[in-house]
Amino acid sequence: MGFGQDLRNSHEGLIKLQDWELKLLETVKRFMTLRVKSDKEYAALLLNISQQVDKQDNSSQIQYISTVSKSWAQMVQQTEQLSKIMKSHAEELNSGPLHRLTMMIKDKQQVKRSYQSIHQQIEFELNKVTKADIEKLKGTYRQLTKDAHSAKEKYKEAITKGKEPEKARERYDKATMKLHNLHNQYVLAVRSAQLHHEHYHENTLPLLLDSLQKMQEEMVSALKGILEEYSEITSLLTDEIVKVHKEIHTSVDQIDPVSEYDNFIEVYRSPETNEPNVEFDISLLEETENLQANEILWNNLTADNLQAMLKSTTEELVLTQKSLHSKEDLMVDLQSKIEEYARSCEKKSDKVLLLSQKQSLEELKQMVQLLRCSEAKLSSQKEMLEHKMQENEGKEPPTVVNYEEDARSVNSMDKSKDRISKFDTLRHSIAGIIRSPKSVLGSSSFIDVIPISEKPLGEQEWYHGAIPRTEAQELLKQQGDFLVRESHGKPGEYVLSVFSDAQRRHFIIQFADNQYRFEGTGFPTIPQLIEHHYSTKQVITKKSGVMLLNPVLKDKKWILNHEDVILGELLGKGNFGEVFKGMLRDKTPVAVKTCKEDLPQDLKIKFLSEARILKQYDHPNIVKLIGVCTQRQPIYIVMELVQGGDFLSFLRKKKEDLKTKQLLKFALDAAAGMAYLELKNCIHRDLAARNCLVGENNLLKISDFGMSRQEDDGIYSSSGLKQIPIKWTAPEALNYGRYSSESDVWSYGILLWETFSLGVCPYPGMTNQQAREQVEKEVPR
Secondary structure, three states, X not given: OOHHHHOOOOHHHHHHHXXXXXXHHHHHHHXXXXXXXXXXXXHHHHHHHHHHHHHHHHHOOOOOXXXXXXHHHHHHHHXXXXXXXXXXXXXXXXXXXXXXXXXXXXXXXXXXXXXXXHXXXXXXXXXXXXXXXXXXXXXXXXXXXXXXXXXXXXXXXXXXXXXOHHHHHHHHHHHHHHHHHHHHHHHHHHHHHHHHHHHHHHHHHHHHHHHHHHHHHHHHHHHHXXXXXXXXXXXXXXXXXXXXXXXXXXXXXXXXXXXXOHHHHHHHOOOXXXXXXXXXXXXXXXXXXXXXXXXXXXXXXXXXXXXXXXXXXXXXXXXXXXXXXXXXXXXXXXXXXXXXXXXXXXXXXXXXXXXXXXXXXXXXXXXXXXXXXXXXXXXHHHHHHXXXXXXXXXXXXXXXXXXXXXXXXXXOHHHHHHHHHHHHHHHHHHHHXXXXXXXXXXXXXXXXXXXXXHOOHHHOOOEOOOOOHHHHHHHOOOOOEEEEEEOOOOOXXXXXXXXXXOEEEEEEOEEEOOEEEOXXXXXXXXXXXXXXXXXXXXXXXXXXXXXXXXXXXXXXXXXXXXXXXXXXXXXXXXXXXXXXXXXXXXXXXXXXXXXXXXXXXXXXXXXHHHHHHHOOOXXXXXXXXXXXXXXXXXXXXXXXXXXXXXXXXXXXXXXXXXXXXXXXXHHHHHHHHHHHHHHOOEEOOOOOHHHEEEOHHHOEEEOOXXXXXXXXXXXXXXXXXXXXXXXXXXHHHXXXXXXXXXXXXXXXXXXXXXXXXXXXXXXXXXXXXHHHHHHHHHOOO
16 A cells, blocks of 8 residues: 555645645644743643644644544643643753754655656656657658658659659659658657656656655654654653653654555545557558558668667667666665664654655655656667667668659650669768758657756756845846846745846746746746746847846855755854754764844845855864855855854863963964955954854864955945944944954954953943943043
């Protein structure tokens, strides 16, 4: 029992299932969020939120028996019993299960989007290969049959009347050649459609559905881990609470990822249907001569073309096999990495950290299956062509039309021989032209391995992710430069940015009826839409007249995918979001700064400005940037992990062990880093012990460039900052908003005071206002 076997025609049911589960996860997330907030008035709030959840669950009943739903309902009921005595460890709950659940919801949304996208793609490809392409060839076949029949009649008439029989014979020959070549193409297309149909129903669709079921079960398993960890964190040791929690734990333990969807499958099971396979249309042969169904024709008109087709098919097969082997190696490597990391998971909810990698693995399996389908079709075509060529190896291709016999009928033997000789010359010239299959087939191959426009949006080099509008505008410099980005103000909405007529223009990509468009033709994916406008040079809108000429490629040196970064424990919170310890796929430990998705646009731009500054720097006393993840929300800035933590905490913790010599070394490190910044015309504006880090061998590094600015003249004027570190800021910056390297020197002096006082706050005993007034009294006018 499984999705691939039993739900092949239950697409709508699967969408409803995923929608319901997302609603359930959002309900669980709201529940946990409210619990974190209810620290002081927990007893009263706990009963209230339990009732809210119960009402929400009753209003959205599902139509099948779910162990997750049953367990969740039991947990809510038991939570009501805790309302009089429960006090939660709110911070631990927030950084653990709630954070994992948020990640899981995003992963589940991505699974749904991926399933819908792949399902739409394979349905479109099935219809194209087995219906649209076949019908198109059949129409052409019928037309060429008429043309050949007409040419034959005209040739006979010319022979009889003696009116330009050579030209009539040439037209007859050309018409026959076109028909025979198209016949061969149709034979191959029918075989290709048969195999595609077979692979779709036996492999492609079942693999997609089984992949979905596997990810669904992985999600259930991850949710089970989250709920188990939630159960442990919120548990206390009194008999009454222990009893309640045992019941909760029992209800969670009843969740079985493997059997979770058994009842759903029973409810939505679709009857197995026998889809008619693609067969050769015998009616096409009714008005033709010497043509057989499913047989390739080899004669003096098709021999050269068949040889060229064999060469093209062989080359295409080699490319497909190379791509297939590459993807299979990637699949094995990713599988081993997932298994390795799974063994190192310390917490039950750490399963969530692997969901994106597992989804990538399932998508890779789908890609491998599509390549195997292509390989099978190409191999079959190659085998048919090779068999026909080997069957006639060493033979002269038979002549289609016996011109000599026709010539005798009008007593023109000698002239006919001349004509045949001339025609053979012409035929060989034409054969030289058609050696390239492009002239017959209109493309370099029957099947593209993986066209660029079919690759996911995130893999397109002109897609820059969630970069700010201002940064996108800086990248557009020449007429026709373009890129695609995700809107900062409206996550999930995509924007085309183009430089046209000395202006930067921004066009929202419209999405309606499962189609992406500007104002004209719609396409299933954004890459296909962009490829259409780029290749055809069709204007984006008639009013704007903008055309796409030059794709602006993203800087791969700094771009990371979210899947490349595995988030770990929470290290702290910053001005823009949370900071996590993380790990790259190659096991490199990193620090990951995340940007809250609900931040205003201007703050998101400031968040990314730190990465833009650090991209240019390489110095041992400056924290190093690893990369940025802007392909989707939330945005990450990935930096080297400095194990010693912030300098201020280090001074306070290690003050008993620190000697003057080591403190001098810290001062020299900070001076070296700031001198490097001055050479780069960078003004830090927030130098302080809290914004420095201590690495290996007590190496001090300058960090936190969120307020930094880089100016050509080394001077920056600010109209005002919401939060100014008054005790660290120079008087001219406080009074006039004038920042420079000199004002950074003032901050460095305060840093020295922090260093040699071993972490004491500057101007002890004074408020910010008192310290400011005292400094201004002592500063010479």
